[in-house]
Amino acid sequence: MNKTITIDPVTRIEGHAKILLECNEQGAVDEAFFIVNELRGFERILVGMEAHTLPQVTARICGVCPTAHHLASAKALDNAAGVEPPPAGKLLRELMYMGHMIHSHALSLFVLAGPDLVFGLGGEAATQNIVGMVEANPELTKKGLRVRSIGQKINEVIGGRGIHPVTAIAGGISARLSDDQHARVSALSTEAVTLVNELSPTIKDMLLKLLDDNPVLLDKLNLPSWYLGTVNGGKLNVYDGLLRAMDDTGAVRAEFEAGAYADYLVERAVRKSYAKEVYLDVDGAEHMYRVSTLARMNVADGMETPLAQKEFEEFRDRFGRPCHNAILQMYCKLVELVYACEKAHEIINHRDLRGETRVPASIKGTHGIGHVEAPRGVLIHDYKIDAEGIVRGANMIIATQQNTAAINASLKESGADLLAGGNDEQVLNGLEFVVRCYDPCLACSTHAVGQMELTVEVAHQGRVMRRLAREV
Amino acid sequence: MSDEKIRLNTDWLCDCGGCHVALVDLHEKILQVLDSVEIQHCPVLTDVKDYPPARIGILTGSVRTEHDRHAALVMREKCEIIIAFGTCAVYGGLHGAGLAHSREEIMEHVYRRSPTTKTDTIPDAEVSELAKMVTPIDEVIDVDLYLPGCPPHPHFIFESLASLIEGREPRVTQDSVCGRCKRQMIKGDAREIRNTLDEVPDERFCFLSQGHICLGSATLDRCLAPCPNHGIACTGCAGPTMQILTEPYLDIRTEVSDRMARLTAIDEDIIKTYMEKTAKTQYAYAMATKMIGNKPTFLIKKWIADVEGQINE
Numbered sequence: 092m093n094k095t096i097t098i099d100p101v102t103r104i105e106g107h108a109k110i111l112l113e114c115n116e117q118g119a120v121d122e123a124f125f126i127v128n129e130l131r132g133f134e135r136i137l138v139g140m141e142a143h144t145l146p147q148v149t150a151r152i153c154g155v156c157p158t159a160h161h162l163a164s165a166k167a168l169d170n171a172a173g174v175e176p177p178p179a180g181k182l183l184r185e186l187m188y189m190g191h192m193i194h195s196h197a198l199s200l201f202v203l204a205g206p207d208l209v210f211g212l213g214g215e216a217a218t219q220n221i222v223g224m225v226e227a228n229p230e231l232t233k234k235g236l237r238v239r240s241i242g243q244k245i246n247e248v249i250g251g252r253g254i255h256p257v258t259a260i261a262g263g264i265s266a267r268l269s270d271d272q273h274a275r276v277s278a279l280s281t282e283a284v285t286l287v288n289e290l291s292p293t294i295k296d297m298l299l300k301l302l303d304d305n306p307v308l309l310d311k312l313n314l315p316s317w318y319l320g321t322v323n324g325g326k327l328n329v330y331d332g333l334l335r336a337m338d339d340t341g342a343v344r345a346e347f348e349a350g351a352y353a354d355y356l357v358e359r360a361v362r363k364s365y366a367k368e369v370y371l372d373v374d375g376a377e378h379m380y381r382v383s384t385l386a387r388m389n390v391a392d393g394m395e396t397p398l399a400q401k402e403f404e405e406f407r408d409r410f411g412r413p414c415h416n417a418i419l420q421m422y423c424k425l426v427e428l429v430y431a432c433e434k435a436h437e438i439i440n441h442r443d444l445r446g447e448t449r450v451p452a453s454i455k456g457t458h459g460i461g462h463v464e465a466p467r468g469v470l471i472h473d474y475k476i477d478a479e480g481i482v483r484g485a486n487m488i489i490a491t492q493q494n495t496a497a498i499n500a501s502l503k504e505s506g507a508d509l510l511a512g513g514n515d516e517q518v519l520n521g522l523e524f525v526v527r528c529y530d531p532c533l534a535c536s537t538h539a540v541g542q543m544e545l546t547v548e549v550a551h552q553g554r555v556m557r558r559l560a561r562e563v
Numbered sequence: 564m565s566d567e568k569i570r571l572n573t574d575w576l577c578d579c580g581g582c583h584v585a586l587v588d589l590h591e592k593i594l595q596v597l598d599s600v601e602i603q604h605c606p607v608l609t610d611v612k613d614y615p616p617a618r619i620g621i622l623t624g625s626v627r628t629e630h631d632r633h634a635a636l637v638m639r640e641k642c643e644i645i646i647a648f649g650t651c652a653v654y655g656g657l658h659g660a661g662l663a664h665s666r667e668e669i670m671e672h673v674y675r676r677s678p679t680t681k682t683d684t685i686p687d688a689e690v691s692e693l694a695k696m697v698t699p700i701d702e703v704i705d706v707d708l709y710l711p712g713c714p715p716h717p718h719f720i721f722e723s724l725a726s727l728i729e730g731r732e733p734r735v736t737q738d739s740v741c742g743r744c745k746r747q748m749i750k751g752d753a754r755e756i757r758n759t760l761d762e763v764p765d766e767r768f769c770f771l772s773q774g775h776i777c778l779g780s781a782t783l784d785r786c787l788a789p790c791p792n793h794g795i796a797c798t799g800c801a802g803p804t805m806q807i808l809t810e811p812y813l814d815i816r817t818e819v820s821d822r823m824a825r826l827t828a829i830d831e832d833i834i835k836t837y838m839e840k841t842a843k844t845q846y847a848y849a850m851a852t853k854m855i856g857n858k859p860t861f862l863i864k865k866w867i868a869d870v871e872g873q874i875n876e
Contacts, residue, residue, distance in 0.1 A: 131577075131658045132669035134677065139663075139871050141844040143760045147790075147798050148847060151657045151713065154581020172760075198587075240590045251793035252786075253588055254581045254714050255800070258793050261760055265794030353679050360674045360684040367680060452760050473678070480758070481841070481870065486677050 110522055111363065112506045120510070123502035125495060125526060130365040137485040142168065142454055142476040143261060149472065150255040156490075157255045158191035158246055159465035160472070162330070167472040168261030170350065171459025172452035178443040180263025180450070185330045186276070187249035187256060188463070189435035192329060193242025193283060194253075195466040196428040199530070200294060201235030204421050208297040231293060234286050238428070241283045245435060248272050263449030273439065280436040287432045288398065294425050302418070311508075312417045312528055314501050315339040317371055317380035319493070320387035321464045322346075327391035327403075327430070329464035335390040336371050336380070341413045343390070344373050349462035352471050356488060368496040369488060379500065382468025382493045383530065384423035389413040396437065399430035417501065417528040455480045465490045467530060491531040498529045568601040569728055570617040573648075574638055575606055576631035577697070578624030578656065582649035585714035586621075592721050599728045614641045619727055625651045625659065625851065626698040639704040644727065646708045647700045653711040654802045655851025659697040660843055662851055663867045697851045712785035713800035713848060719785050737805050740779035740797050743788035748772055753827040756837050759796065770796045771823040776838065778845065781807055781818040802849045814858050815845055842866040 111124040133152055140148060146164040150157035162184055169176060176184065200208075201224075209224050209231070224232045243253045250256025251266065258265045268276075302309055316339055323332030336345040336355065347355055357377055358367040370377035380386075389412060394400040403426055410419060438444065456478040462471045468490035475484035502525055509521040575583055583606060589596060600619075604611045620642025626632050639645055647653045655662075661669065674685050700706055710723055719735060726733035736742070746769045753774025764770055770777035770791065778799035779791055785801040799815065807813045816838040824831035838845045842863050849855050850863055 130669070130673065132661055132664070132673055133658075135664055135669045135672040136658065136660045136843075138672070139843040139867060140847070141758070141841050143758050144798055144844055147795065148657065148844075151579055151581075151800075154579035154584050154714070157579075157581060202587075239587075243588055243590075251789040251795065254584050257790050257795045260795070265759065356679055358677060358680040358682075360680060360682045360686060362684055362686055362688040365686050367674070367682075369679075449763070451763075454760060480760075484676075484678075486679060488679065 110502060110526065112502065112510070114510065120503050120506040123499050123506050124361070124363045125366075125498045125502060125531075126364040134485045134487060137474075137482050140482050142171075142474060142480050142482050145472075145474065145482065146259050146261075147255075147257050150257075152487075154254055156191070156195060156465045156467065156470075158188055158250065159463050159470050159490075161250070161256050161259050162188055163461050163463045163465075163470045163472045165259035165261065166331075166349075166461025166463065167459040167474050168452065168454055168461070169459070170461050171454045171457035171474065171476055172261050173457075174262050174450050174452045176263035177447045177450055179267075179446040180448040181331075182438050182441055182444050183249050183264045183268065183448060184259055186435060186438040186444075187246055187259070188330050189431045189438065190242045190245030190247075190249065191256075192431040192466060193428060193435065194239050194246060195242070196424045196431065197235060197239035197242060199466070200421065200424055200428065201232065201239065205232070205235065208294065208301060208421075231290065234290055238283055238286050238290070238432075241279045241286075242431070245276055245279055248276055260449065260452075261454055262452030263447075265449065267448055268445065273445075276435075277439045280432065280439050283432040284398075284436050287429050291402065291425055291429055295422070298422055298425070309416055309418065311505055312501065312525070313415050314417065314497060314504070315415050316497050316500075317344075317378045318386035318389045318413060319371060319380050319382050319469055320390040321462070321469065322391050325392035326395045327387050327393070327427075328395070329387070329427075329431075331463075334462070334469065336373055337390045337413060338378070339413065339415070341389070345371075349471055350460045352460065352462070352473070352488065356471075358488070364495070366492050366495050368499075369493045370496065379496045380493065381497045382490055383420060384427055384466075385414065385417065385420050386468060387464060388423045388426065394426070394430050396430055396433035398433055399426055402426040402429055417497075417525075420528065420530055467491055468493060494529050494531065498526060498531065501525050501529070569599060569619060570615065571600050571602050571619045571621070572604040572614055572617040572638060572642055573602075573606070573621040573623070574604060574614075574634050576622065576624030576634060576652070576700070577627035577658065578649065578651045582623035582651075582714045585649075585717065585720060589717050589721060592717065596721070596724055596728075600724070614638060617642045618644065619724075620645045621648045622646065622700055623649045623652050625655045626700060626703050627658075632703055635700055635704050644707045645700075645704065646710055646723065647706045648710050649715065650711045650713040650800060650802055650848050652700045653709050653852070654849040654854075655697045655699045656713070657847055659849070659851025660847055662696055663843065663864060663871075699852050702853065710785065711783060711802045715785045715801070716787050718787060736784070738784050739804050740782045740784045740786065740788045740791065740801075743784055743786075744769075744779055744791040745788075746770070746791055748826065750825075751827050753829060756829060756834065759794070764794070764796075766794060769826065771819070772826045774823075774827050774829060776819065776823070776834075776841075776845070778815060778819060780822050781815045798847065799845070800848050802852075803855065808854050811858055812860065814855060814861055815849075816842075817860075819845075839866040840870055843870075 109126045112120050113122045146161050149164045150161040152160050247253035251258045318337045321328050321332045322335045333346045338344050357370045357372045360367045371380045394403045458475050460473045471488040473486040477483045505525050509518045603615045614637050620638045650656045723733050748769040749772045751772040757774045764773050777796035779797035782799045783801050783804050790797050820831050820834035823834050
């Protein structure tokens with residue numbers, strides 16, 4: 092006689108999601124599912140399209156990380172054509188991407204997670220948002236929003252557009268930087284480095300205070316797993332490099348080119364969600380793994396830029412390697428935000444930036460695979476292209492999807508305790524917090540609105556026995 | 564302008580979230596908007612869960628699920644003016660291309676044909692069945708204003724909000740993307756259709772003049788033409804111009820092939836046939852709307868089936 096608990100947060104970016112806990116009679120959770128309840132089917136939609144337009148088309152998969160799809164797609168086409176963009180083309184793409192990373196991480200830290208930092212957990216929902224933050228800490232909030240804005244502007248100058256950029260194509264970038272644009276990005280990146288330098292100690296203090304105030308968080312969300320992230324010469328890299336797989340003890344178990352992803356990644360469909368789970372297939376066994384900022388910090392030996400390296404060392408001293416705690420994603424984002432600002436500044440002053448931006452690329456009758464680190468983790472695009480230049484097959488591994496198995500494991504872990512001890516509100520808050528820590532794409536929306544709109548149903552042999560709803 | 568702020572609700576249906584990011588991307592101008600507008604229900608910025616009565620309602624995304632349909636109906640009931648915001652809301656958007664395939668076909672492709680998927684499982688428990696169609700918002704509720712764009716450029720977002728706040732007509736033109744494009748339209752001698760990977764187009768001249776398919780002349784300008792001004796031909800993401808929407812025998816391919824034939828040495832029929840063969844690219848953003856779908860010569864399902872029949876063989 093099992094009972095089923097369903098939590099249905101009516102909020103999403105990538106469609107709806109809900110949480111399902113299947114319990115036995117003693118209240119122990121048998122299985123937990125983070126259920127993604129929407130499928131747009133892009134792998135099918137892309138088939139039949141002109142392959143050279145895919146960087147523009149696939150950006151539309153996500154309005155929150157369009158630049159990640161845009162660049163993964165362009166890199167898949169480079170790979171199909173067997174070409175490398177010239178130095179300026181590669182630098183411009185990376186500069187565009189730094190703009191996007193700055194925007195995405197600043198949005199996450201200041202707009203989405205910001206309220207937790209400023210007000211602490213369990214604050215008043217009515218003020219737990221960006222408007223409340225402006226009143227409580229105008230200086231911090233304004234600077235944080237300015238950093239986000241700078242990132243998006245850099246992305247727009249290079250990409251032609253901020254949301255759904257267009258300039259990355261097979262073989263490089265379609266437009267050169269003008270003198271005006273160069274001066275503008277130079278000023279913006281200088282400002283970004285200054286701002287982030289001012290902001291990072293404050294954010295770090297707030298984060299550490301949040302952990303001190305809620306010691307249980309560090310304990311509960313400690314989930315050992317494998318990690319997958321990109322390194323270039325051992326250093327953290329979000330645009331290019333080798334995929335490094337690390338096990339739960341911190342040992343590097345594999346390093347491979349994105350082109351070999353099908354040898355290492357296994358997708359498993361489940362009956363209860365449209366999202367497939369993904370496992371790392373290494374040494375003859377399948378391993379649960381995680382991607383995103385925490386994974387990148389774990390697999391990397393260091394950072395390319397000086398201020399970020401300092402932050403990186405401080406993080407590692409404090410939390411060790413590998414660090415298994417999902418709540419520290421916020422801290423990791425701060426380190427990467429510092430890196431992205433510094434890197435943007437470095438690239439805009441690079442002497443190769445103003446050269447040729449593209450090389451010829453022929454993609455007819457080819458197969459190409461490309462990847463980047465999306466803000467939320469490894470993103471892979473894989474296309475088969477026919478002799479006419481039309482897409483014949485498409486496969487994509489999306490960041491959030493790779494964390495699904497770990498989210499399920501954490502929900503199972505926390506769910507049992509919460510159900511045993513907690514009142515309705517504690518169950519709702521606790522489970523919501525677990526999901527939010529993993530920062531799945533839909534967390535962007537859930538957090539900004541303060542609290543998820545939740546309904547929990549406890550069912551017993553098909554009948555609803557208990558209903559928990561958060562009044563709003 | 565009165566001191567009382569104008570109340571605004573926004574909500575997102577089936578979309579990528581980009582239109583709401585575009586609202587945040589008003590950057591410094593958002594403070595100007597906030598001076599006159601009280602944002603109530605808004606998924607990115609506030610914690611208002613219900614739908615308070617409002618003067619303006621912005622809806623992004625298309626209708627794909629029961630939840631989407633319900634949200635659209637409630638927004639209509641509570642808001643005096645509904646803006647269909649973004650290409651998905653107005654025309655169905657990119658995922659509208661899903662209508663070319665059956666649900667079974669999509670599932671088969673995603674869960675059985677993917678090279679990395681080792682299972683033979685199709686999700687069928689706890690998940691809702693996929694809706695058959697992607698529906699633009701105005702097939703579900705009455706819409707007062709349309710602002711297409713993927714996403715619309717902040718220039719147009721600001722102008723539309725400012726005009727509503729000030730109670731005046733928005734100062735926007737119905738020009739095509741060509742109106743903002745710096746390239747010069749000339750009579751060229753291109754003999755075959757090319758794309759940006761076959762040759763680097765000359766940045767001084769119109770893509771069509773050089774034999775490259777560009778949808779700029781058939782696409783409404785809600786973007787300020789960033790693509791052709793950055794070396795990329797227009798892919799039509801803001802949807803068709805009014806001229807194309809209102810004339811039954813005009814559509815994207817007839818407009819573009821007619822113009823391109825005049826500007827090159829390529830036969831109009833060759834261009835038209837090519838665009839039918841690549842219909843999924845040419846109609847990527849607007850194929851779900853009846854405004855295009857009901858045109859008598861528009862046979863997109865046949866065109867796609869012709870090409871993909873070969874692919875599935």
